Structures are given as structure tokens and as C-alpha cells.
Amino acid sequence: MSEWKNKSLAQFVTFQRGFDLPKSQFISGDIPVFGSTSILGYHNLSKVVAPGVITGRSGTLGKFQYSTVAFWPHNTTLWVKDFKGNDPKFSYYLMQCFDFSDFNGGGAVPTLNRNVLKSLKVDVPPLQTQQKIAKILSNYDDLIENNLKRIKLLEESARLTYEEWFLRFRIDGKKLEIDSDTGLPFGWECKLMKDFGEVVTGKTPSTDNESYYGGDIPFVKTPSMHGNTYTLETADYLTNLGANSQQNKFLSKNSLMVSCIGTAGVYSLVAGNCQTNQQINSIRFYKDEYTFYIYGFAGHLTNVLDAIGSNGATMTNVNKTKFENIKAPMPSIDLLERFHNTFNSNFESILNIMKQNQLLKEARDILLPRLMTGMIDTDDMDIAI
Numbered sequence: 276m277s278e279w280k281n282k283s284l285a286q287f288v289t290f291q292r293g294f295d296l297p298k299s300q301f302i303s304g305d306i307p308v309f310g311s312t313s314i315l316g317y318h319n320l321s322k323v324v325a326p327g328v329i330t331g332r333s334g335t336l337g338k339f340q341y342s343t344v345a346f347w348p349h350n351t352t353l354w355v356k357d358f359k360g361n362d363p364k365f366s367y368y369l370m371q372c373f374d375f376s377d378f379n380g381g382g383a384v385p386t387l388n389r390n391v392l393k394s395l396k397v398d399v400p401p402l403q404t405q406q407k408i409a410k411i412l413s414n415y416d417d418l419i420e421n422n423l424k425r426i427k428l429l430e431e432s433a434r435l436t437y438e439e440w441f442l443r444f445r446i447d448g449k450k451l452e453i454d455s456d457t458g459l460p461f462g463w464e465c466k467l468m469k470d471f472g473e474v475v476t477g478k479t480p481s482t483d484n485e486s487y488y489g490g491d492i493p494f495v496k497t498p499s500m501h502g503n504t505y506t507l508e509t510a511d512y513l514t515n516l517g518a519n520s521q522q523n524k525f526l527s528k529n530s531l532m533v534s535c536i537g538t539a540g541v542y543s544l545v546a547g548n549c550q551t552n553q554q555i556n557s558i559r560f561y562k563d564e565y566t567f568y569i570y571g572f573a574g575h576l577t578n579v580l581d582a583i584g585s586n587g588a589t590m591t592n593v594n595k596t597k598f599e600n601i602k603a604p605m606p607s608i609d610l611l612e613r614f615h616n617t618f619n620s621n622f623e624s625i626l627n628i629m630k631q632n633q634l635l636k637e638a639r640d641i642l643l644p645r646l647m648t649g650m651i652d653t654d655d656m657d658i659a660i
Contacts, residue, residue, distance in 0.1 A: 278400065278401050278404075279398050279399060279400045279401075279404075279649060280398070280399050281396055281397070281398055281399075282396070282397055282399050283393055283394065283395065283396060283397075284392050284393065284395040284396070284397055285392065285393040286359070287359065287361060287366070287369075287397050287399055288328075288355045288357060288358055288359060288361065288366055289355065289356045289357035289359070290353040290354065290355060290356065290392065291353065291354055291355075291356040292332060292350065292352075292353060293309075293322075293329075293332065293347075293348035293349045293350045293351065293352040293353065293354060294322050294347065294348065294349070294350055295349075295350040296308060296318065296347060296349060296350070298315070298316065301316050301317070301318050302318055302319040302320070303317070303319065304317055304318050304319030304320070305317055305319075306318045306319060306320060306321045306344075306345060306346060306347055307342065307344065307346045307347070308346070308347045308349055309327075309329045309340055309342065309346055309347070309348050309349060309352055309354075310331075310349045310351055310352065311330075311331025311332065311333065311336075311338065311349075311351045311352055312331060312338045312340075313340070315349060318347050320347065321345035321346055321347055322346070322347045322348060323342075323345065323346055323347070323348060323354060324345050325342055325343050325344050325345055325346065326341065326342060326343055326363040326364070327341070327342040327346055327348070327354055327355065327363075328340070328341055328342075328354065328355040328363060328366055328367045328370065329341075329342065329346075329348050329352050329353070329354045329355075330352060330353050330354075330370065330375065331351060331352060331353075332350075332351055332352050332353045333350075333351045336375050337373075337374055337375035339367055339370045339371055341363075341364065341367045360402070361399065361402070361405060362402060362405040362406050362409050364409035364412075364413060365405035365406065365408055365409040367409075368408065368409060368412050368643060368646075368647070369397060369647055371643060372643065372644055372647050373395065375392075398647070398648065398649070400649065404653055407653040408646045408647070408653055411642070411646065411653065412639060412642065412643060412646070415635050415636075415638065415639035415642075416639070418635055419632050419635050419636065419639075422628045422629075422631060422632050422635075423632070425624075425628055426504065426625050426628055426629065429621045429622075429624055429625050429628075430504055430621070430625060432618070432621060433567060433571065433618045433621050433622070434571065434574065436614070436617070436618070437568070437571030437574075437614070438571075440606075440610065440614065441568070441571065441572075441604065441606065444460050446610070459604050460606075462607050463604055463605060463606050463607065464604070464605040465602055465603075465604060465605070466602070466603055466604070466605040467599060467600050467601065467602060467603070468558065468569075468598060468599055468600070468601045468602075468603060469599035469600070470605070471558060471560060471561065471565045471569055471603070471605075472530075472531075472558040472559050472560035472561050472565060472569075473558070473559045473561070474556055474557070474558055474595055474598055474599045475523070475524060475526065475530075475556070475557045475558075475559060476553060476555075476556050476557075476594070476595040476598075477495075477524060477550060477551030477552045477553050477554070477555045477556075477557065478521055478524055478550075478552070478553050479494075479552045479553060480513065480517045480518075480520050480521060481520075484517070486514060486516050486517070487513060487514055487516060487517025487520065488511060488512070488513060488514065488517060489512065489514060490512050490513050490514030490515060490516075490517065490518075491512055492512055492513040492514070492515070492517075492518045492548065492549060492550065493506070493507075493508075493509040493512060493513075493546075493547075493549040493550075494509055494511040494512055494513045494549070494550055494551070494552070495509050495532060495543075495549055495550070495551040495552070495555065496509065496510065496511070496551070496552050496554065496555075497534040497537065497538055497541050497554055497555065498510070500532060500534065500541045500542065500543035500555075501541055503543050503629075504543065504544060504622070504625050504626075504629070505543060505544045505545070505546040505625065505626050505629055506532065506543045506544070506545065506546060506549070507546050507629055507630065507633055508633065509549075513550060518550055521550070524550045524551070525548055525549075525550060526545045526548070526549050526550065526551065526557050526559065527545065527547075527548060527559065528545055528546065528547055528548075529544055529545060529560070529563070529566045529622075530544070530545040530557050530558060530559045530560065531543075531544055531545070531557060531558045531560070531566070531569055531570055531573060532544075532545060532551055532555050532556075532557045533555065533556055533557070533558075533573055533576065533580075533598070534554055534555055535554065535555065535556045535580060535584065535591070535592070535593035535594075535598055536553070536554040536584075536590070536591065536592050536593070537554060537590055537591065538591075539576075539577060539580035539581055539584060539591040539593060540573075540576050540577030540578075540580050540581075542570070542573040542574070542576070544566075544570060544622070545557070546626060546629075556593065556595060556598040562611075563615060563619075564608065564611040564612050564614075564615040565611065566615065567614065567615055567618050567619070567622060568606070568611055568614055568615070569603070572603055576601070579601060580593050583597050583601070584597065
């Protein structure tokens with residue numbers, strides 16, 4: 276590390292505040308508008324050329340994003356205006372070693388003042404070492420991204436077939452004959468959600484009992500379900516003692532979880548034994564053949580849940596009884612078996628790929644601080660993984 280230099284963050288890069296752009300002023304285009312945690316949408320003009328490093332300035336602090344294309348940093352962000360000869364991707368990874376939430380200067384609404392960051396010290400290696408470190412870490416992120424694309428394709432295939440068979444009533448290119456009395460294909464029935472499986476409303480074990488928490492049994496809340504076909508990681512975990520205090524709340528693999536309070540309609544499959552909080556209604560299916568069919572059905576539930584759970588209130592609240600009595604078509608068992616047999620392997624692959632990504636993230640996150648402090652010599656590492 277003799278060639279590494281200790282600098283202030285201000286000597287390493289220069290941050291600048293983003294630019295105001297209300298959503299009402301977005302003009303359709305392909306330029307990403309970066310907010311504090313994610314892309315807010317797309318616009319027809321850019322403010323910054325790529326590559327870019329962006330972080331939250333207001334609201335959520337400390338989450339970093341990297342852009343390989345020209346972009347518009349929103350005024351809730353800070354973006355790196357000048358990398359001062361440093362490798363941009365290395366800069367992106369280095370920033371992730373620090374908890375910028377410690378620099379909150381905004382009181383009730385977290386606000387990151389770039390002037391406060393000047394006092395932060397960083398160890399900076401030579402450019403060649405920066406590039407090698409960035410390449411090693413990028414390889415992990417590239418694998419993760421490729422896996423996410425594979426997951427999207429596998430789920431897209433199931434979704435498109437679901438819509439063709441169960442919404443358009445077309446099987447093998449032929450339209451099924453519709454019963455005018457039911458509006459469904461002949462042989463289909465209208466059933467209730469409770470006919471497909473046992474509905475379980477989650478519950479939170481007493482938070483006053485510390486021995487209930489800190490184990491390895493996932494305790495699922497709605498944020499952990501967002502965008503996940505299966506929910507593998509959660510913010511909280513229960514001990515055996517905590518989970519066993521409410522044994523009837525256990526969910527097994529391929530049960531379906533649906534958020535029903537607050538943000539309704541978020542849904543995800545269970546990856547393994549877990550429990551949920553009271554904002555989630557879940558289905559333990561009576562037959563395997565129901566699983567992926569009802570998973571597809573859940574993708575169209577948001578408006579239904581909002582309609583039956585509003586009652587004039589500002590927050591949606593769908594209790595167990597209301598959820599149990601949601602109506603759903605019951606296709607012929609032969610068709611359900613065919614759908615299940617066609618896509619069971621897709622969902623098994625999705626789960627396995629998600630587990631691979633989990634391991635890749637863990638390995639990357641272990642390497643990150645060690646590479647950034649020179650604990651691991653990049654000359655001893657093979658860049659390929």
C-alpha cells in the first residue's frame with residue numbers, strides 16, 4: 276500500500292447537487308432520471324454525460340447508483356461532477372464503504388450536505404489498481420445483472436402464457452368456447468380464493484421478547500417482497516422460540532404471500548419455511564397445480580384489493596375474510612396440471628438463480644472493504660470469477 280494516498284473526499288471527487296424536474300414535466304424519452312434510491316422515470320434531455328455516480332441528497336441517504344448512459348440527476352441527489360482522474364467505477368465502489376447517513380444535516384427529513392463530506396478521509400490507490408479493483412467487483416455485478424435478466428425471461432414466459440390461456444382463453448392458438456351464463460369457458464367454475472388453499476394472516480410475535488428475534492427463520496414484511504418472485508432475504512428473522520410461539524403462522528415453500536394493508540397487491544412466493552407480519556395474507560395451496568396459476572392471478576389483484584379494502588379510508592385494509600372471498604376462475608384440472616408441468620421448472624430455476632445471486636452479493640460485499648483497504652493484494656487475484 277506504499278503507493279496509496281490518504282485524501283479527503285473533496286480531493287478525490289467533486290459532488291454537485293442535482294437539478295429540479297417535477298414528474299409533470301417529464302417528456303417521453305430514454306434518458307434516465309435518477310432519484311435518491313432509483314430511477315424515477317425517463318426524460319428526453321440529459322444533464323450529465325456518462326459515466327456517472329449518484330447518491331441521495333434528501334430523503335434516503337447513502338445509496339449509490341452508477342450510470343453508463345447520459346442521465347438527469349434529480350434535485351434530491353448529489354452526483355459526481357469531477358472524478359479528478361480517478362476511475363469512475365472504482366469511485367462508485369469506494370463510496371459504498373461509508374455510511375453517509377451519519378452525515379445527516381437535515382433533522383426530520385434526512386439531508387446530505389456535500390460540504391460536510393469534505394472532512395471524510397479515503398485511501399486512494401494508483402489508477403491501475405483502481406481499475407483492477409473495479410473490474411473484480413464489476414464481474415460480480417455483471418453476473419448478478421445477467422442472472423436478473425434470466426429471471427425476467429423465465430417469469431415473462433409464464434406470464435405471457437397465463438394471459439393467453441386464462442385471460443384471453445386461447446389454448447394452442449384456438450379460442451375456447453365461452454359459456455354465456457358465466458362468461459367463462461365451458462367446464463370452468465367461479466371459485467373463491469379459499470377454495471384454492473388455506474388463507475393465513477400473518478402476525479408479529481411480541482417485540483418485547485428479545486429471545487424471539489435474531490434467529491434464522493425469515494420474518495417477511497411487504498418491503499422485502501417488492502420485485503421478488505421469491506422472497507429470500509428479510510430485514511428481520513425469528514428464532515425457533517419466536518416462530519414456535521405462533522406455529523399456525525408457518526408458511527412452506529411455494530405458498531403465496533400478498534400484501535393487503537397499506538400498499539396492497541405486492542406478491543411473492545415463499546422460498547422456504549417463514550412467517551409474515553399482519554399486513555400480509557398468504558395461501559397454503561391445497562394442490563401444487565394451483566400454485567403458479569394463482570401466482571399469475573395475483574399479478575392482477577391490486578385494483579381488486581383497493582376496491583374491497585378502501586371503505587372510504589385513505590389506506591387499503593383487506594382482512595382475512597375479504598381476501599378469502601375474492602372470486603377467481605377455476606379452470607379445468609387438466610389445464611391447471613398442464614400449466615403447472617410446463618412452468619414448474621421455470622420457477623425452480625428462478626429460485627436457484629436468486630440463491631446464486633444471494634451468494635454472489637455476499638461474496639462481493641465481503642471483498643469490497645478488503646479490496647478498498649488494501650487488505651487483499653489485487654496482484655494475487657484472478658479478475659475472472
